[in-house]
Amino acid sequence: xxxxxxxxxxxxxxxxxxxxxxxxxxxxxxxxxxxxxxxxxxxxxxxxxxxxxxxxxxxxxxxxxxxxxxxxxxxxxxxxxxxxxxxxxxxxxxxxxxxxxxxxxxxxxxxxxxx
Amino acid sequence: xxxxxxxxxxxxxxxxxxxxxxxxxxxxxxxxxxxxxxxxxxxxxxxxxxxxxxxxxxxxxxxxxxxxxxxxxxxxxxxxxxxxxxxxxxxxxxxxxxxxxxxxxxxxxxxxxxxxx
Numbered sequence: 001x002x003x004x005x006x007x008x009x010x011x012x013x014x015x016x017x018x019x020x021x022x023x024x025x026x027x028x029x030x031x032x033x034x035x036x037x038x039x040x041x042x043x044x045x046x047x048x049x050x051x052x053x054x055x056x057x058x059x060x061x062x063x064x065x066x067x068x069x070x071x072x073x074x075x076x077x078x079x080x081x082x083x084x085x086x087x088x089x090x091x092x093x094x095x096x097x098x099x100x101x102x103x104x105x106x107x108x109x110x111x112x113x114x115x
Numbered sequence: 116x117x118x119x120x121x122x123x124x125x126x127x128x129x130x131x132x133x134x135x136x137x138x139x140x141x142x143x144x145x146x147x148x149x150x151x152x153x154x155x156x157x158x159x160x161x162x163x164x165x166x167x168x169x170x171x172x173x174x175x176x177x178x179x180x181x182x183x184x185x186x187x188x189x190x191x192x193x194x195x196x197x198x199x200x201x202x203x204x205x206x207x208x209x210x211x212x213x214x215x216x217x218x219x220x221x222x223x224x225x226x227x228x229x230x231x232x
Binding site for chain 1: 162206222225
């Protein structure tokens with residue numbers, strides 16, 4: 001079984017609809033992230049959470065909100081989807097350890113299309 | 116500014132050719148980390164390597180090698196004897212204290228590599 005799962009894997013929706021993307025992990029990591037990928041722009045950080053009570057905005061948080069329901073679950077919501085939110089969305093996890101940086105592990109991605 | 120530049124948008128090679136993917140970074144940090152990720156056509160992100168700023172030794176892993184040069188702020192990735200399975204988008208990424216913290220990655224735009232039989 002995959003350590004980081006994302007649901008749904010693909011979603012087509014209409015402008016103005018509320019959408020939730022879900023991420024679950026079985027790695028026991030405390031840190032979770034949401035990124036979006038656009039062609040020619042690489043991945044950009046939307047929100048990140050270092051534990052259940054710690055939520056932080058990333059580079060491009062406008063139009064998005066998140067919820068950390070448990071250590072293993074981190075959801076991304078689009079309250080009113082718009083076409084320029086069409087992108088590939090990735091969830092990632094990492095763990096705080098003795099080294100200053102710990103590798104991020106990515107989920108398989110969710111392809112969202114907003115018509 | 117904290118930035119990663121991958122100037123090569125797309126590269127096309129014939130199988131068995133060697134290919135180098137360039138990555139140039141900007142950072143104010145004295146301690147930072149550099150990464151390469153591979154994104155095959157299936158879409159997932161596969162971690163390839165992490166390098167910290169104090170370790171300038173080149174690294175080789177099978178057909179893959181990485182050349183880290185602080186003097187030119189570059190962290191280039193070479194695939195020797197390329198294969199069709201190497202076809203993917205490759206991302207270079209940076210993290211550091213001034214890049215938003217060590218747990219936040221700044222990605223380059225990616226280089227799409229196509230290896231033809």
